[in-house]
Amino acid sequence: MNRLKYISAYPDHLQQQIKTLMDKDQLSHYLLKRFPEPHKINNDKALRDYVNQIKKTYMKKSGALSKIQYDNKIHLVNNALGMHSYVSRVQGNKLKSKNELRISTLFKTAPLELLNMICVHELAHIKEKEHNKAFYQLCQYMLSNYHQLEFDARVYLTQVEFLGDIY
Numbered sequence: 212m213n214r215l216k217y218i219s220a221y222p223d224h225l226q227q228q229i230k231t232l233m234d235k236d237q238l239s240h241y242l243l244k245r246f247p248e249p250h251k252i253n254n255d256k257a258l259r260d261y262v263n264q265i266k267k268t269y270m271k272k273s274g275a276l277s278k279i280q281y282d283n284k285i286h287l288v289n290n291a292l293g294m295h296s297y298v299s300r301v302q303g304n305k306l307k308s309k310n311e312l313r314i315s316t317l318f319k320t321a322p323l324e325l326l327n328m329i330c331v332h333e334l335a336h337i338k339e340k341e342h343n344k345a346f347y348q349l350c351q352y353m354l355s356n357y358h359q360l361e362f363d364a365r366v367y368l369t370q371v372e373f374l375g376d377i378y
């Protein structure tokens with residue numbers, strides 16, 4: 212099992228830093244220092260309000276989301292970071308595409324900063340399906356330190372999967 216899989220695309224020195232913290236059993240301490248408390252957005256209604264507020268602020272013109280919810284079927288191994296689904300359904304004789312935004316329940320007890328990051332990531336996918344330059348520009352527009360927080364989210368997932376919850 213590769214314990215660095217969530218951060219494997221980052222420079223060696225960053226991976227090494229996290230590995231050292233894991234080896235010294237200090238990763239949860241490191242995360243708690245950065246993120247002392249979990250957020251309180253712990254149900255689907257609160258999540259919907261939270262996501263819609265971000266959307267209203269930055270992506271007002273994009274089409275409405277048909278569903279916003281926590282999803283416990285998104286497991287870490289299936290890549291909790293990035294589960295946007297564009298469901299095509301046949302309703303009557305019409306094919307309808309829906310924008311659904313699902314956030315892994317793993318983020319239910321995460322720091323607010325990381326919930327913010329994952330919501331921004333999924334919202335950006337309404338406009339940009341691929342992880343390309345335009346996608347990351349949109350993420351940064353909504354959250355200026357997006358890149359740092361995506362790294363932090365990956366470190367957080369590493370902690371939760373291999374070492375357990377921090378709160």
Ligand SMILES: [Zn+2]
Pocket residue numbers: 292293294332336342
């Ligand atoms: Zn994605």
